[in-house]
Amino acid sequence: MTNELVKYHTELNTIPLRKFSPVEMNLFFSIVSRMRDKGEQTVRFSFDQLKDLSDYKATANSRFIDDIYSTYDKILSLRFGKRSANGLDRSMFVMFTQFEIVGDSDDPYVDIKLFEKAIPLLNSLDEWVRYSLKQFNELQSSYSKTMFRLLKQFRTTGYAYFSKDEFIELLDIPKSYRESDINKNVFKPIKEELTPLFRGLLIRKKYGKGRGTPVIGYQFAFKPESKNADDFSKGEQENLRKKMFNIEHNGELSQQEKWIAKDKILGLKIGTHESEFHTQENKNKEKEMLIDDLKNMFK
DNA sequence: AGTCTCATTATTCTCTGTCT
């Protein structure tokens, strides 16, 4: 599964995945990645296949069925479709017309069929977003996941700008959030989880005029990937090395943020790098004190 | 199936600064 690529029309990227949990996002994009260029065919996924694709952790089948079901439930609630510029013409449709879960079988499976009007989203694409499904699955925060998708759309230019309104809509941020809440609940996980994946990631706020200094938009910049860069994994060690490099060489992160980011990619408990650092620091202090003591003894 | 734990997400409040 390691080298599975997700690829779909950019249009699909602009639809906010309302209330999707990270697990549900993994399932959704796993399905999307395998439905591409299948037209109106019904595609069958075995449970094992889906679990493998989506890095599914919990093991019980009943829970898995619940999760697939709730994923479909949320897909149904999505507002697919277009809104004309003046907002008067709107069309809505669902993405899948058939979604059949057969769990009571030796080899349980799901049958899925794309809705005819959704075909352009996944077939004979003229423009697209693509990224590694594995990288996407490994992100924990749903905000990071969404931001990852959005930024990948600009992978070869390395620059993206979103107005505050757009940003809030695309990431489905609660309306009650103030700027400080966005910093804490949205940008914090994004910085922690995406810095390893986007080299030199830089986030800047754009301020407007008027009372206070209102934030009106956010800029994202990173080192562009080359056009034909493959997203294929070069092995676990190489991936890790690259991530560590990206964290270490990001001028935006504070020392503490770097520690947390490193803990995350190594799967360590948050705070490991920090306490490591402090024990090291203490050891050094002890050494110094010891040396001081020795000096005093010989005075 | 029930309980516990931890991380994430949501809400609310205080303090400080900036603009008209």
Add this chain to the structure above:
DNA sequence: AGACAGAGAATAATGAGACT
């Protein structure tokens, strides 16, 4: 001065995973 914005802390609610 008064209205608005932002950072940051405190706290509550939710949800997933682990354990038994």
